[in-house]
Amino acid sequence: MRAGKKRLLSGNEAVAYAAREAGFHLGTGYPGTPSTEILETFSAIGGKAQWAPNEKVALEVAIGVAYGNGRALVTMKHVGLNVAADPLFSAAYTGVSGGLVLAVADDPGMASSQNEQDTRRYAIAAGVPVLEPSDSQEAYDFLFRAVELSETFGTPVILRLTTRVSHSKGIVELKPAALRPRSPCFQRDIPSRVLIPAYARQAHRRLRQRLSRIAEWNENGNLNPIWEGKSDLGIIASGVAALHAREAVPEARLLKLGMCYPFPIRTVRDFVASVRRCVVIEEGDPVIQELCLIHGLSVEEKAEEDRFGELNVSRVRRIVNGDRSPQTPVPAGRPPQLCPGCPHRTVFESLRDLECIVAGDIGCYTLGVLPPFEAMDSCTCMGASIGVGLGLRHVLPPDQARRVVSVIGDSTFVHSGLTGIVEMMYNPPPTGHVVLILDNQTTAMTGLQDHPATGKTLNGEPTHQLSLEEVCRAIGVEDVTVFESRAGQKDEFRELLRSKLAQAKPCVLIVRRECLLAAKRRKQMSQTTHQEDATCQANE
Amino acid sequence: MPSERVTNIVVAGIGGQGVLRATDIVAEAAFLAGYDVKKTEVHGMSQRGGSVVSDVRFGSRILSPMVPEGEADFLVVLEPTQEEPNRHRLKPDGTVIGCDRIDVTSLPNPRTLNVALLGLLSRHLNIAVEAWHEAVGRCFPSHLYSVNVDAFELGRQAADMAS
Numbered sequence: 001m002r003a004g005k006k007r008l009l010s011g012n013e014a015v016a017y018a019a020r021e022a023g024f025h026l027g028t029g030y031p032g033t034p035s036t037e038i039l040e041t042f043s044a045i046g047g048k049a050q051w052a053p054n055e056k057v058a059l060e061v062a063i064g065v066a067y068g069n070g071r072a073l074v075t076m077k078h079v080g081l082n083v084a085a086d087p088l089f090s091a092a093y094t095g096v097s098g099g100l101v102l103a104v105a106d107d108p109g110m111a112s113s114q115n116e117q118d119t120r121r122y123a124i125a126a127g128v129p130v131l132e133p134s135d136s137q138e139a140y141d142f143l144f145r146a147v148e149l150s151e152t153f154g155t156p157v158i159l160r161l162t163t164r165v166s167h168s169k170g171i172v173e174l175k176p177a178a179l180r181p182r183s184p185c186f187q188r189d190i191p192s193r194v195l196i197p198a199y200a201r202q203a204h205r206r207l208r209q210r211l212s213r214i215a216e217w218n219e220n221g222n223l224n225p226i227w228e229g230k231s232d233l234g235i236i237a238s239g240v241a242a243l244h245a246r247e248a249v250p251e252a253r254l255l256k257l258g259m260c261y262p263f264p265i266r267t268v269r270d271f272v273a274s275v276r277r278c279v280v281i282e283e284g285d286p287v288i289q290e291l292c293l294i295h296g297l298s299v300e301e302k303a304e305e306d307r308f309g310e311l312n313v314s315r316v317r318r319i320v321n322g323d324r325s326p327q328t329p330v331p332a333g334r335p336p337q338l339c340p341g342c343p344h345r346t347v348f349e350s351l352r353d354l355e356c357i358v359a360g361d362i363g364c365y366t367l368g369v370l371p372p373f374e375a376m377d378s379c380t381c382m383g384a385s386i387g388v389g390l391g392l393r394h395v396l397p398p399d400q401a402r403r404v405v406s407v408i409g410d411s412t413f414v415h416s417g418l419t420g421i422v423e424m425m426y427n428p429p430p431t432g433h434v435v436l437i438l439d440n441q442t443t444a445m446t447g448l449q450d451h452p453a454t455g456k457t458l459n460g461e462p463t464h465q466l467s468l469e470e471v472c473r474a475i476g477v478e479d480v481t482v483f484e485s486r487a488g489q490k491d492e493f494r495e496l497l498r499s500k501l502a503q504a505k506p507c508v509l510i511v512r513r514e515c516l517l518a519a520k521r522r523k524q525m526s527q528t529t530h531q532e533d534a535t536c537q538a539n540e
Numbered sequence: 541m542p543s544e545r546v547t548n549i550v551v552a553g554i555g556g557q558g559v560l561r562a563t564d565i566v567a568e569a570a571f572l573a574g575y576d577v578k579k580t581e582v583h584g585m586s587q588r589g590g591s592v593v594s595d596v597r598f599g600s601r602i603l604s605p606m607v608p609e610g611e612a613d614f615l616v617v618l619e620p621t622q623e624e625p626n627r628h629r630l631k632p633d634g635t636v637i638g639c640d641r642i643d644v645t646s647l648p649n650p651r652t653l654n655v656a657l658l659g660l661l662s663r664h665l666n667i668a669v670e671a672w673h674e675a676v677g678r679c680f681p682s683h684l685y686s687v688n689v690d691a692f693e694l695g696r697q698a699a700d701m702a703s
Contacts, residue, residue, distance in 0.1 A: 008571045111582040135578070135605070168580035168605035169567055240605070247603040313608035331625035333591025334554060 004175030011139040011165040014172050015073075015103055016041035018143035021176035025070035025098070025184065026050070028058040030415065031446035032077030033112040034166040035105035039075055040449075043459045051449060051458045054382070054415040055080035059087045059102065066096035066156075067193065070184040071147060078106040078119050079381065083416070085122065088156065092126045093203040094193050095154035095210070098182050099147040105161040108283045109310040112445075114362065114381065116308070118284035119160045123261050127207050129214055130158040130261050131223065132239040136170040142258065144177035145223065151182075153214055162283060164240045164310065215262035223258035224267050233320065234275025236268065236292070236299065238282050241311045245281045248316040263291045272297045279320055283311050338367045343485045343513035344438055347407070348373035350494040354501065356405045357396075359389035361417075363409035364444045364515075382412055386420025386435055393429035401431040402501060408435065411443035411451045414466060418475070424506045425476040432505040434497070437468055440515035448518050472508045479507035486513070546599035547665065548607040551654075552626040553618030555589045558654035561679060562616065563594040565658055568675035570598035573667040580605035591622060593629075614664065616657050637661050642698055652691030659695020669696075 009017065015038050019027060027042045027049040029035065043049035052058035055076040062072035076084060081104050091100065104122075107113040123130035131146055133139040139161065146157040191199045192206075218224070233252040237245045242256040255271040257264075272278050272292070278299045280289040285307065292299045303324060306315070318327070338344055348368035351358050352375040360366055360376035361384065369376035378388055389406030396404065408417050417437075424433055443449040450456040455465025472480045483496060493511070500507050549566060553559040560581050567579040575598040582593070595607040612630045616637045617623045623638060630636065642656045655676065662672055676688050 008567055008577065109582075163582060164580055164605060167582065168578055169564070170578045170602070170605065171571060171576060243603040243605070247608070312606050313604050328628075331628065333593070333625050334589070334621065336555065336590030339589065 004173040006171055006173050008169050009136050009140070009172045010037065010167060010169045011133065011136045011161055012037040012105075012167070013041045013169075014136040014140040015075075015143050015159070015161070016045060016047065017172070017174060018140045018176070019073050020045055020047045021174070022099075022144055022147050022179055023071060023181055024073045025182075026062065026065050027073040027075065028052050028061050029075035029103075030055045030058055030080055030083075031411075031443050031449040032080050032105070033446055034107060034163045035075045035077045035080075035103065035161065036446045036449065037166075038073075038103055039458060042073070049458050051451060053452055055084040056087060059084040059091070062100055062102075063087055063091050063094075063096065063156075065184075066091075066098040066100035066150075067094075068184045068186055069097045069182055071099040071182055073101050073103060075103045076105075077113065078104060078117050079113060079115065080104070081119055081122055082117075083382065085126075088122065088128070089126045090195055091156045092128050093195055093200060093207055095203075095206070096150065096156060097154065097187065098184070099150040100156040101143065101146045101150060101159055102156060103143075103159045103161060105163070105166045106284060107163050109163065111163055114379065116284065118287060119158060120261060120287045121285060123158050123160070124287070127211055128156045128158055129218075129259060130160050131259050132160045132257070133165055134238075134240050134242050134256070135165065135168065136172045138258070139165060140172050140174070141177070142223075144179065145221075145258075147179055148177070149214070149217070149221075151180075152217075153210055155210060155214070160239070162239055162310075168240075211262050215264065218259050218262055218264040219266050221259065224264055225256055225258075226271065227254040227256060229253035231275045232277065234271060234278040235320070236271065236278065236280045236288055238288060241281045241283045241316070244311050244313050244316045245320075248313045249320050252320075257288060260288050260291065263295070265295055268292060269295070269297060272299065281311065281316055281319060335370060336367060337370065338364065339516055341487070341516055343440060343511070343515075344368060345373075346485060346490050346493050347436065347438060347511055348375040349490060350497050351375040351405060351407070353494060354498060355403060356497075356501075357392060357400060357403050359385045359392060359404065359406045361385035361406075361408040361412050362445075363412055363438075364440075365407060365409055365438050368407070376407070383408070383416025383420060385412075386417055387423060389435070390420070390424055390427070390429060390433060393431055393433050398431055401429065402504075404431075404433070405497075405501070406433070406435045408437055409444075410437060410439040410441060410453050410468065411449070413437050413468065414452050418471065421472055421475045421477060421508070428506050430504070432503060432507065434500045435506075435508045436497075437508060437510045439468060439510050439512040440518070441512070442515050442518040444515045444517065448515070448521060468510055469508075477506060477508050479503075479505060480510070481507070482510045482512055484513070485511050546597055546602065547614075548612045549596045549614045549616065549661070550593060550607055550612040550626060550629045551596070551616040551618070552591070552593045552622040553654070554622065555592050557592070557618045558651065559592040559594050559618060562618075562654040562658055563596040564679045565655065565672075565675045566596045566661070567598075568678050569662075569667050569671045570596070572671040572674055575599060576602045578602045578605040591625065593622075593626060614661060616661055618654055618657065635664065642695060646694060648687045648690045648694075652688055655688045656691040656695035656698070659692040659697075660699045662692070662696060663699040
């Protein structure tokens with residue numbers, strides 16, 4: 001076989017390269033660490049990629065592409081799948097024509113997330129296969145396998161990445177698998193695609209039948225190799241944990257599950273029978289362990305402690321050796337902070353000085369919880385600031401209720417803040433409410449991505465710009481104020497906020513100033529372009 | 541032919557110092573030199589002025605992308621406060637390559653400290669200088685190439701002065 005070109009790529013980049021070679025018609029998603037670079041790379045190397053307002057919309061668009069016989073990639077972080085869960089469960093029932101792959105990146109250890117949920121739980125709950133690459137090469141190879149699987153069985157497929165797979169680089173041989181090209185076309189299939197109860201009952205049966213056929217495929221699909229070793233100790237492992245395990249205990253026999261669901265029971269049963277002692281090494285929830293135990297296979301149960309955080313070579317050694325002694329705590333590094341001069345700083349100083357009760361949200365501004373501000377009282381999930389703030393306003397005694405403020409960023413607002421504003425106008429609390437939209441004109445936390453309110457697409461092309469103030473007014477908020485923030489306006493902003501808190505009616509206050517990092521990048525890019533223009537001209 | 545042994549390097553600093561760029565360059569250089577290589581990092585929130593640590597490993601075959609606890613051959617430190625919290629990564633006879641070894645005022649640009657420290661590091665590694673230069677070229681836009689190669693060479697010379 002012809003050798004492919006080799007490149008050093010991150011797991012995310014490898015997925016993007018494979019998506020291009022596999023002829024994906026569209027990549028869509030919402031930025032979320034550690035998944036963001038997949039679509040950025042896909043776009044940079046010539047793929048058609050776009051940011052959606054949120055993960056649910058992204059998946060719905062991708063489902064449409066796949067209903068239309070096209071190939072669609074949809075990317076998100078693990079918690080994004082909560083938002084996209086509704087269409088996922090239904091797409092598992094309806095099935096798809098073209099390939100539909102969800103690249104979902106989990107964050108064990110919560111390097112940049114609010115929880116450690118395990119995407120494999122969704123795969124099992126929705127009834128879709130899940131593949132777990134362990135490094136960049138597998139991230140590349142498994143995307144082709146995912147498309148093959150998706151199109152062979154007409155099912156959505158989840159590619160479960162983790163922080164260490166997405167953000168580690170390794171050598172990738174770019175050797176694309178042969179896939180039949182697909183030509184988008186519409187074929188009517190009402191009983192499969194229209195989930196009225198009469199059709200959905202049949203669809204549910206079809207889904208379970210499909211899963212048993214996929215389980216059979218998985219017994220022979222070469223995704224679950226055995227790495228030979230002595231039979232004294234057997235290890236069943238998945239994802240990057242398999243590599244940690246091989247390094248920690250190179251003499252053990254290791255079954256590497258590339259696809260743990262639908263569970264390849266015969267493969268696993270034979271493996272367990274071939275070793276004297278069997279340990280499951282997996283990051284996140286004990287998913288493989290539970291699948292083994294329900295099938296009556298005798299594997300050692302993992303300690304509660306091993307649910308938490310990332311695994312690594314040392315932790316695997318401890319697990320294998322049954323060492324339950326307390327682990328030496330790792331010295332704490334310097335915590336992140338709002339950038340010097342960040343426009344959010346003025347806002348959080350005022351919230352602190354006015355002793356506000358702050359329902360916060362997800363973004364850079366969540367750092368307002370740390371000293372010297374300590375001006376955030378809750379951060380739950382994307383968009384929750386508005387609903388939580390309203391709930392507090394409804395229930396707290398008036399003197400406290402009047403101090404409640406919801407704080408949300410521009411990208412987060414577009415993601416899932418709009419329905420919160422609808423709720424505020426539909427069921428206004430007696431004391432009114434104050435929603436602060438911190439509009440820094442970018443998705444800063446995940447690395448400065450555009451979104452519908454920046455008026456630019458993923459690849460920087462101009463498009464319709466959603467106006468935050470107009471959409472709030474259209475929903476019915478009478479008092480919408482835009483504060484164009486500049487340095488040294490601390491007092492002015494605090495007095496404005498004080499006056500908004502004093503009036504007992506729902507209002508939206510948009511604090512607008514471009515993120516410093518975005519401004520810096522914009523200037524650098526225009527300089528680079530000028531310099532490269534100059535270089536090109538010099539060469540001509 | 542690259543050796544069997546795995547070389548483990550940890551680079552530590554704070555957001556904005558070019559920690560991730562530094563391990564990108566090491567990884568590219570090792571890749572160009574014919575080694576198997578992996579590098580890993582955690583970014584996202586950590587980039588907002590917090591601690592940033594990145595691992596790179598090369599040898600004949602690399603499994604885990606993370607340098608195991610206490611197995612780093614080299615700890616490259618871009619910011620003095622980040623040395624102590626990361627010492628536990630180093631093996632007992634491992635080498636610290638600290639920013640005090642470089643006179644920042646002698647650099648073409650203070651932001652090239654990360655690359656200057658790689659110049660120092662390069663003296664300890666079996667990777668040809670040409671591979672380093674090409675790696676620098678691959679990791680920076682063209683107009684930043686020469687300033688970074690100058691910083692790299694300055695670091696290599698600083699190694700001579702110390703020895």
